[in-house]
Amino acid sequence: MLGDNILTALKRAALFIGLALTGAALAQQPLKIGFGMSLTGPLAGNGKAALIAMEIWRDDVNAKGGILGRKVEFVYYDDQTSPATVPSIYTKLLDVDKVDLVVSGYGTNVIAPAMPIIMQR
Template identity: 55%
Template sequence: MTSDSSPIKIGYCLSLTGPLSGNSKSARLAHDIWRDDVNSRGGLLGRPVELVRYDDEGDASRVPSLYARLVDEDRVDLVIGGTAPTPSRPRCPKSFRASVFLSVSWDWALTTSWSTQTTSR
């Protein structure tokens, strides 16, 4: 295991404003609860988790530049999709080129032993 104690940065977009904001606000809360829980147990692989998220306003045309920002400027370790497929679909090309892609269903991660096993290492 590396001695790196820098945070594992997970980047994504949510529609925190606009027509899809209802679902995204509850997803943001769930993400924050997950992050706090993981960090209270020592993080992932002994590193704290940092969430980097941007509001895509429910507008799919904003997503490519926001994911480019996550990858190029924020230097996230991985990216995930948001809660709605239409706004988050355009993230894929940039993510694949940068080799920092991971798409995970947050409800799966929160309700399976995967999260516990990963954070207990």
């Protein structure tokens, strides 16, 4: 009976240590945020300004320890202010780059074609 209690306690301790190590490993991986941004084309001026603002935010968050202990990393591609390029960008962000989160770039009409892809995931 005492042996069963010790065995149960050891199992619980091993589980706790395993969970703690998993959390620590996860905290070391960056939080990858993906998006397309109009860096060329008619909306490039606004897109570049939006990217600068996002980079300031990222740097500020990372200086404070990140989000839930994870540093923020951006993965982004130039959508060329072309709605036709956006679905493939977001498919790549989700399937190849394996980002944790996607956000909208600049311009509703540009990002709209990505919505069906994002909503499926």
